[in-house]
Structure formats: C-alpha cells, structure tokens
Amino acid sequence: MFPGAIEVVPATYLDQLGTIFARFAPKDSGNISYGLQTATDRYFVKTAGDATDAYVNFPDRVALLRNAIELAESVPHPVLPALHAVIESPSGPLLVYEWRDGELFGDSTSRERFHALPTAEILAAVNALYDLHAALDAAGWVECDFYNSSMLYDFPAHRLTVFDLDLYHRGPTRNTMGRMFGSSSYMAPEQHVLGAPIDTRTTAYVMARAGQLLLPDPPQPVADVLIEATTTRFPSYQAFYAAWLTASSTIDASRPNRST
Incomplete structure (x- = not known):
C-alpha cells in the first residue's frame, strides 16, 4: 500500500492517500505528525516537520526518526504501535x-481517571510498561526521554500504549547536555549532571518513578521496590524488574484502590 519513496x-x-483527520505539531520537537484515515484503516504518520523550524535542527530530527525506526524494528512489543x-x-x-486510540497522560484529567481505576488494572498497565522496558533493555536500549506524554491509555480496551x-539510546552513553530532555518528575539524578553515565541504572530509576506516579497508592511490597529503585538504586534494569516481579506476585491486586 505504501511506496518506498515519494517526491x-x-x-x-x-492528502492523496486518504483523509488527514488530525495534525500534531509539538513545539518542543519540531516534528509534525498526522492522523490518516485511508479506505481501510487509520494510521499515525510521523515526519521530521519543517526544515526551517530551529528548535532541534532538521538533520538531528531526521536522525532521531531513523533511531526510532531502529528501535521499532529491534523490539516489537504489544505496548508499542507497530511500524x-x-x-x-x-x-x-x-x-x-498503526493508529492507537487512547487518552494522553499529559492531560491531568486522564491521569486522575487512570488513578481511579482498580488496583489490578493499574498494575496490569505498569506491568506492561515494565515488560516493554525489559525487552528494550535486553536489546541494549537506554531511556533518555520518558514522561507523561509518552503514554496514552485506552480505557474501554484497558490498554496502555507507549x-x-x-x-532512547542504543547502549550506554554520557550526559552531554547537563539537564537532559524530559520531565523532572521522571528524571534520574544523572540526567541533570553533565558528563554523568546514562545506562541501564537510569532506565531502572525512571521506570520506578513512572510506577510511583502511575500508582497513587502502591501496595507495600511494590512500594518498597520503587523506593529502593529511587534511593539506594538497583545495579541494572533487569535487577529492578526481577525485584518488581517478585514483589508484585505477592500482593492482592483485587483490593480496592484507597484513593477512590
């Protein structure tokens, strides 16, 4: 259906292929994306945007899209939209x-609605997020920019999309910026320090912060893991994930969420 190249x-x-029903142009990236309806399906189409937009220079935006291609091809996962x-x-x-329906967690109303879900459903979403990052970590990918607006949730389908x-960087790297891109609510300490190593420990910290922010009232066994991951730290993402799986297997996820 789609050609390999266009002029x-x-x-x-x-416009020639179908109907553009949505246009997304976040000011902090320079990328322009579209929701496209064809005769048979819906798609999300991401582009490097306007070459004259200087927030991130155009060659770098193109390079990041090629990085996204490598990530999608190296780690297919149900949480990620298929490329x-x-x-x-x-x-x-x-x-x-592929197009994914859902509400963006960048919107506070959506987050509040998510926090009001039963504990079991919230844990299922967090487990899916952590399983994705276990696959990414195994393939060598390191978290470098994750925040609320990296996630949306389809409430009717009970499905998280990332x-x-x-x-994200293939392999360990160094902080070359000082304060890196991202939300301070999620960022590891090293993401604020020029020259600091950014590696699997960083992914563990950021995912633990995601868990703390997604779970308004975490059951104690998993709360302890999340606290350890953001204080004394785990030596790797896989060590954090193993501790999480052990802790989460011991809790009664059927209990009501006390924040409701």
Missing part, C-alpha cells in the same frame, strides 16, 4: 505506525 512533501502525499512502513521523501522519512521513544 512530494509529506502532507501532499497523505507498518517507512517512506523516504525530500523532507526526510515518514514513519507510518510511543515517542525517539531519543
């Missing part, structure tokens, strides 16, 4: 993902 600008091509096609254009690659992991 027109992305929006012009998408259906990559279309080359004069404006860089178009990444054609996306926009373009800045």
Whole structure:
C-alpha cells in the first residue's frame, strides 16, 4: 500500500492517500505528525516537520526518526504501535505506525481517571510498561526521554500504549547536555549532571518513578521496590524488574484502590 519513496512533501502525499483527520505539531520537537484515515484503516504518520523550524535542527530530527525506526524494528512489543512502513521523501522519512486510540497522560484529567481505576488494572498497565522496558533493555536500549506524554491509555480496551521513544539510546552513553530532555518528575539524578553515565541504572530509576506516579497508592511490597529503585538504586534494569516481579506476585491486586 505504501511506496518506498515519494517526491512530494509529506502532507501532499497523505492528502492523496486518504483523509488527514488530525495534525500534531509539538513545539518542543519540531516534528509534525498526522492522523490518516485511508479506505481501510487509520494510521499515525510521523515526519521530521519543517526544515526551517530551529528548535532541534532538521538533520538531528531526521536522525532521531531513523533511531526510532531502529528501535521499532529491534523490539516489537504489544505496548508499542507497530511500524507498518517507512517512506523516504525530500523532507526526510515518514514513519507510518498503526493508529492507537487512547487518552494522553499529559492531560491531568486522564491521569486522575487512570488513578481511579482498580488496583489490578493499574498494575496490569505498569506491568506492561515494565515488560516493554525489559525487552528494550535486553536489546541494549537506554531511556533518555520518558514522561507523561509518552503514554496514552485506552480505557474501554484497558490498554496502555507507549510511543515517542525517539531519543532512547542504543547502549550506554554520557550526559552531554547537563539537564537532559524530559520531565523532572521522571528524571534520574544523572540526567541533570553533565558528563554523568546514562545506562541501564537510569532506565531502572525512571521506570520506578513512572510506577510511583502511575500508582497513587502502591501496595507495600511494590512500594518498597520503587523506593529502593529511587534511593539506594538497583545495579541494572533487569535487577529492578526481577525485584518488581517478585514483589508484585505477592500482593492482592483485587483490593480496592484507597484513593477512590
């Protein structure tokens, strides 16, 4: 259905292919993405955006999209939207993902609605997030930019989706920025320190913070793991994940959420 390359600008091509029903242009990235309805399905199409937008220079935006392609191809996972096609254009690659319904956690109303869900459903979403990062960690990927707006939740389908992991790094790296991209609510201490190592320990810390923010009233066994991960720290993501699995297997997830 999708060609390997096109000679027109992305929006012009998408207009020919179907109906653009949504346009996303976050000011902090320079990327422009589209919701596309074709005769048979819906897709999310991500592009490098306008070459004149200088927030992140255009060649770097293209490089990050190619990094996203590598990540999607190396770690297929139910939590990640499937990458259906990559279309080359004069404006860089178009990444054609499956469309996922859901409410963005960047919206406080959506987060509050999620926090009011039964404990079992919240734990299932956190488990899915952690399973994804276990697969990413096993493939060598290190977290470098994860925050509320990396997640959306489909309440009717009880399904978490994670996306926009373009800045994840294949292998350990160093902090070359000082304060790195991301939300301070999630970031590990080393993501504020120029020259600090960014590695599997970083992923463990950030995911533990995600767990603390997603679980408004964590059962004690998992609360203890999350606290350890954000204080004394685990030596690796896999060590954190093993401790989480052990702790979560001991709790009664059928209990009501006390925050409701």
